[in-house]
Amino acid sequence: MPRPRSLTPEQLATAALAVIDRDGLAGLSMRAVAQEIGMSTMGLYRYVDDRGELEQLVIDRVLDTVDPVPPDQDRPWHERIEIMVERLRGVVGSHPWLVPLIIAHRHRSVAILRWSEPLAAILAEAGLDGGERVIALRSLLAYVVGAIQLEQLGPLAGAGTQVIADRAELPYLSETARHAHDVTTDEEFRGGLALLLRGIGGGDMR
Amino acid sequence: MPRPRSLTPEQLATAALAVIDRDGLAGLSMRAVAQEIGMSTMGLYRYVDDRGELEQLVIDRVLDTVDPVPPDQDRPWHERIEIMVERLRGVVGSHPWLVPLIIAHRHRSVAILRWSEPLAAILAEAGLDGGERVIALRSLLAYVVGAIQLEQLGPLAGAGTQVIADRAELPYLSETARHAHDVTTDEEFRGGLALLLRGIGGGDMR
């Protein structure tokens, strides 16, 4: 009977994402999103209760693009986990600004659960049960979350690493930093993941 | 010749930390800190250029309390790494509010470098060189950063885990969640770290 809505939640999320991609997370405000859409600021509040809900909309929209379909069962389990993890990293890595948002709203996102399900299944298939599986799953999550942030905040090949390399009072650390250029971002991520997977597999990648 | 300063940077950091511990990170503002000290808001700007510098002061003050002294050389290398990592976790864990600040300002903190140095040394002693050591060090850092955040944002024993346990459409994940109560926070953290260390050690903890 009344006036119909003129906006879908997707359009809202898309507009907010456009603002973030253009002006960074600091540029995200109710005013900016309203202007992006061409609506008044307060008009947005017909669609979301508050700013947090808009943020949730954005991260849902992004995380929904992570493919949750279990990879080919013929591959060894550690390869399958690597595939799943790389999918998440790929999606999040293409919107680095909103990593903090994802961290903050992670527990309210259904997409991340749908993504975790095949991970849990693969771990079960690898022979992990009960507490072992809990720990393996959480460790993977911790590694992914931490690695993406490290990558985004201070890339291995960045200026910060060079500063470390020049610090004579930290011999081992600076020597390590000097080798950082040999390691690409992808190698770093996959290398660390491989270490974790080797640990999960008991060392023999069974 | 001119009027002397009435505040040390430590006092400033202590006041800001008091505000955070009392009112949370959201309660941290130049006004709040000024009030805590008993000074006007703008008076603070004689000591810091902007809010970011005050945040840096706070996290330096906290991270400076992390013991960087290398542990007893007689212990096996993986135990020594565990000791170092637990020291960082202990300090950060007692100020959970400022985890986001630490993440954001990590690369400007000297304390974290002083803490990383023995870590790099121990890894070298474990036989890791060049790219291998780079990856191992970054992985440890990524794990620690991620695990502390996961722990703080959604404890394994918390309500979020229960919600997952009840989701019938995610059988493996919910079955995993049902075992979460068996795992304490410490076990989770050490368990994941042990997996990573096992991977670093090549599976045989040599």
Add this chain to the structure above:
DNA sequence: CCCTATAGGCGTACGGCATACGCTTACGAT
């Protein structure tokens, strides 16, 4: 075809934030 209930959309206003700018004032060296 008009009427009207309903919800969409908007304007204004409030309190809080960081901080630029300029003034006043306490102080130590002369």
Add this chain to the structure above:
DNA sequence: ATCGTAAGCGTATGCCGTACGCCTATAGGG
């Protein structure tokens, strides 16, 4: 006693999220 310097403060600006109340477009019933 005087004066240059830097400490500390008051005010103002332009952001922010959002509570509240108004106006109006619209679709269903008459």
